[in-house]
Amino acid sequence: MGMIKAGAIAKGTYLLEKNEPFVVAEREFVNPGKGSAFVRLKLKNLRSAAVLKVTHKSQDNCEEIDVDEVESQFLYSDGTNYHFMDSTTFDQFEVPMKAHENAQYYMLEGETFKLTRWNEETLDIRLPPKKDLLVAEAEEAVKGDTVTGATKYVITETNLKVKVPIFIKQGEKIRVNVESGEYQERIND
Amino acid sequence: MYRGIRDFFDRCGYLEVDTPLLTDSPIPESHIELFQTRRIQPDGTSYPLYLIPSPEIWLKMALASGSSSLFQIGRCFRNGEQMDKWHRNEFTMLEWYGVDKTAGDNLIVMQEIIEVAAGSVNSEAGEEVSGVIRKISMEEAFREFAGFSLESALEESGLSEINRASSGYPSALAEVSDIFRNRLKEKKLPTGEMEKESAADLFHRIFLTFVEEALPADRPLAITHWPAFIPTLARNIPETPWADRWELYIRGVEVANCYGEETDEKLLKKYWEDESPDKTNPDFRWPQLIAGGMPPCSGTAVGLDRLLALVRGDNNLKGLDLFPIHDSMLR
Numbered sequence: 463m464g465m466i467k468a469g470a471i472a473k474g475t476y477l478l479e480k481n482e483p484f485v486v487a488e489r490e491f492v493n494p495g496k497g498s499a500f501v502r503l504k505l506k507n508l509r510s511a512a513v514l515k516v517t518h519k520s521q522d523n524c525e526e527i528d529v530d531e532v533e534s535q536f537l538y539s540d541g542t543n544y545h546f547m548d549s550t551t552f553d554q555f556e557v558p559m560k561a562h563e564n565a566q567y568y569m570l571e572g573e574t575f576k577l578t579r580w581n582e583e584t585l586d587i588r589l590p591p592k593k594d595l596l597v598a599e600a601e602e603a604v605k606g607d608t609v610t611g612a613t614k615y616v617i618t619e620t621n622l623k624v625k626v627p628i629f630i631k632q633g634e635k636i637r638v639n640v641e642s643g644e645y646q647e648r649i650n651d
Numbered sequence: 652m653y654r655g656i657r658d659f660f661d662r663c664g665y666l667e668v669d670t671p672l673l674t675d676s677p678i679p680e681s682h683i684e685l686f687q688t689r690r691i692q693p694d695g696t697s698y699p700l701y702l703i704p705s706p707e708i709w710l711k712m713a714l715a716s717g718s719s720s721l722f723q724i725g726r727c728f729r730n731g732e733q734m735d736k737w738h739r740n741e742f743t744m745l746e747w748y749g750v751d752k753t754a755g756d757n758l759i760v761m762q763e764i765i766e767v768a769a770g771s772v773n774s775e776a777g778e779e780v781s782g783v784i785r786k787i788s789m790e791e792a793f794r795e796f797a798g799f800s801l802e803s804a805l806e807e808s809g810l811s812e813i814n815r816a817s818s819g820y821p822s823a824l825a826e827v828s829d830i831f832r833n834r835l836k837e838k839k840l841p842t843g844e845m846e847k848e849s850a851a852d853l854f855h856r857i858f859l860t861f862v863e864e865a866l867p868a869d870r871p872l873a874i875t876h877w878p879a880f881i882p883t884l885a886r887n888i889p890e891t892p893w894a895d896r897w898e899l900y901i902r903g904v905e906v907a908n909c910y911g912e913e914t915d916e917k918l919l920k921k922y923w924e925d926e927s928p929d930k931t932n933p934d935f936r937w938p939q940l941i942a943g944g945m946p947p948c949s950g951t952a953v954g955l956d957r958l959l960a961l962v963r964g965d966n967n968l969k970g971l972d973l974f975p976i977h978d979s980m981l982r
Contacts, residue, residue, distance in 0.1 A: 491733040492863075496883050496908075497855040498682055499731075502864075516840070517860040519852065 464528055468501045469520030476508075476527040476578065476585060479516065483508045483527055483585050492517075508585045511561045529578045529585060536569045544587075549574060557584040567622035568593045568640050589640045594649050595619055600632040652771040652959055653724060656745060659767050663760075665747060666721040670709035672728075673700045676934045678708050678884075679926040684731030686740075702728035705952055706746050707884075708937060711912075714748055715944040722747035724955065734978065736967035737904055737957060748950040754885075754895045754911040757949045758784060758873055761899060761907060764953065765871065765962070774962040779902055781962075782870035789876050789893075796865040797834070797857050801878065804830045805892035810880055814887055816921045824850045824880060831857060851881045866900060873897045882925055885910035887918075895949075901961045909951040916942030 466475070475486045484505035492500045499520040506513055518524060534546040543556035544565065557577070559566065565587045569575065578586035595618040612628040616636075624638055626645045635649040657667065675698065677685060686702040703709075706723045713721060724745050732738040745764070749757055762784055768774075769781045793801040805811050808826035813819050831853035832846075840860065848856075866872055876893040877885070885894040888911075895911030913919055919938035927933035960968050969975075 491735055491738065492859055493682075493732070493738070494855050494859070496680075496682065496851075496881050498852050500855065500859050502859065515860075515864075517856060519848075519856070 464526045465523045466526040467520065468503075468518035468522040468524050469499065471501060471503065471518075471524060471526075476529050476580070477505065478525040478527055479505065479514065483580065483583075484514065485586055487513070491520075507561070509558075509561055511563065527580050527585070529580050531588075532577050532579050533574055534577050535574050536571060538571055539566055544569070546575075546577065546584075555584070557587065562587050564640075564643075565589060567618070567620045567643070568595075568638075570620065591640055592637050592646060593640050594635050594637050595622065597626075597630060597632050597634050597636060600626075600630060652768050652955070652962075655767040655771040656724065656764060656955075659763060660722045660747065664720065665749075666719060668710065668713060668718075668721050668723050669725065670706050670713075670723060672703055672726060674703055674708065675700055676708075676936065677701045677703060678705075678937065679923060679928060679933070680704065681882075681926050681928070683729055686728045686730045704729050705744055707950070707952070710746060710748055710950065711941050711945060712937075714750065714946060714948060715941045717944065720748060720750045720752075720948075734976070739956065739968060739972075740976070742957075743955040745953040745955050746950060748912075748948050750946050750948045752949045754875070754897055754909045754949050757909050757951045758786070758875075758897060758899075761873075761909070761951060761953075765901075765958070768958050769962045772959070772963055774964070776962055776964050778870055779868060780871065780964075784871045784873050784899070785867070786873050786875055786897075787866075789874055789878065792862050792866065792874055793857075797861040799834060802892070805878060805880075810878075811890075811892040814879070814918065815882075815925075816917050827880065828853055854878060854881065863900075864903070866903065868900070868903045871899060871901045871906075873899050882922060883910065884913050884919070884922060886913040886915075899953075901958070904957055904961060905954075906957050906961065907951055907953040909949060911949045912945065912947075914942060914945045914947060 471486055471489060473486050473489050477484045477486065484507055486503055487506045488504035490502045492502055500517055501520055502517050504513060504515055533549040535549055537545040537547055539559060543558055545554060545556055547554045568589050576588040577584050578588065597616045598619045599617040601614055613625050614628050615623055616626050616630055617623055624645050626636060630636060630648060635651060637646040637649055639646055683704045685704060688700050689697040690700045691697045705727050706725055710721060710723060724743060726741055727744045728741050730740065732740055765781055769776060790802045793799060804827055809823040810827055813823060828850045835856060875897040877896045879887045879892055879894040883894060885896040888895050897909050898905055899907040916938060919942050920935060923933045923935060923938050956968055956971050960971055963970065
């Protein structure tokens with residue numbers, strides 16, 4: 463466990479607050495001008511996914527979690543847990559889905575991810591910023607509907623519902639922003 | 652926008668001034684980091700000069716020397732800032748002083764400045780930017796969002812009867828600090844090293860955690876009546892624990908700060924003493940000069956980059972960065 467000044471905390475830093483592990487989702491500096499500098503943090507609890515907002519003085523000491531990064535293969539999910547296998551030791555382990563619900567839409571069976579581990583507990587699944595996914599279900603575009611900016615919803619191979627331009631067809635690949643879940647572009651392999 | 656603001660002040664009879672960016676003796680503000688440089692004399696010896704964090708010192712000097720109401724639009728420099736959404740090391744500030752005006756009078760001027768700014772960019776921003784400024788006192792804000800009366804805390808500690816120069820002041824401050832600490836503990840907040848913290852820091856902890864983020868943002872909002880124990884150059888409203896001061900927020904972003912100015916020499920000196928980096932050797936030239944002749948007046952400082960970004964409907968200052976500097980580029 464290391465100490466870190468609140469002013470040095472960045473988005474993605476792992477912190478221990480009230481004995482619970484958190485990752486920093488948002489960080490904002492606040493200078494009241496006539497007072498000390500403060501940092502306002504939005505933290506995500508890595509066990510419950512609950513959000514905690516805290517304000518620290520830049521000079522406050524916070525507890526940073528020293529995490530290990532482990533390359534692991536995603537095997538499958540059983541609806542409650544994700545099952546992974548450590549790529550080096552071949553040990554298999556589970557990660558509760560509850561804390562990382564978003565990950566299910568961006569992991570395909572057999573793919574390898576970096577996992578953040580701390581005391582035998584998986585804190586975080588490092589997802590790429592963008593992910594290319596196959597469109598599994600798409601409605602046909604209505605003929606004659608050529609209004610610019612028209613959109614529709616499709617379902618990807620990972621069961622993610624995405625709002626896309628009307629020209630996207632079933633079986634095509636689209637690039638999705640993992641953080642926002644928004645469509646970015648069509649991928650032509 | 653700049654042209655519109657200049658025209659506005661010109662019509663109102665304000666004098667535009669253009670004061671130096673370098674000074675050898677800035678107003679001490681313990682929370683502002685300065686950019687320091689050195690003046691090298693022809694004989695090779697040198698002494699430090701600082702880039703101004705605001706033109707305040709010069710404008711007050713001009714007022715103390717008999718100037719009428721005046722304004723300046725100019726660059727200001729603050730070191731140690733994070734270059735994030737709403738902070739830059741270098742920015743443009745509008746600062747104006749209305750002689751014989753109060754902070755309340757300047758709020759009316761502020762409304763007009765927003766209108767000028769919005770008009771200059773054909774802003775399509777709505778009520779949240781150009782609506783009528785909503786006034787809320789710090790006491791109202793605390794009752795509503797922090798769940799307790801700040802005024803009672805200040806009265807309980809005795810801060811409503813005494814000022815910065817009184818002998819009982821430090822113990823009253825310690826008392827109000829205890830009240831704040833207990834409030835923070837009740838809310839189970841991360842306490843940091845609170846035992847050592849000043850009353851102003853504890854106040855800001857509560858303000859930033861519970862109040863600032865909860866403020867309504869559907870119209871511009873001015874928080875008035877700040878606690879006088881926060882060390883500033885705003886005057887005390889007599890017989891109250893409040894300073895004649897407001898801060899303006901637009902869409903939750905702090906845009907302007909206004910004081911009814913302190914002109915009492917004893918209190919000015921006390922401020923200089925408390926805030927000077929070298930407490931044993933404060934530079935007392937300014938308080939003497941200012942107090943000597945400064946008329947009753949109110950001054951307002953506006954971050955023009957922020958105002959412009961907000962009336963444009965931007966969510967940060969990026970759209971105004973012509974030549975951005977990033978720490979990572981230069982490191």
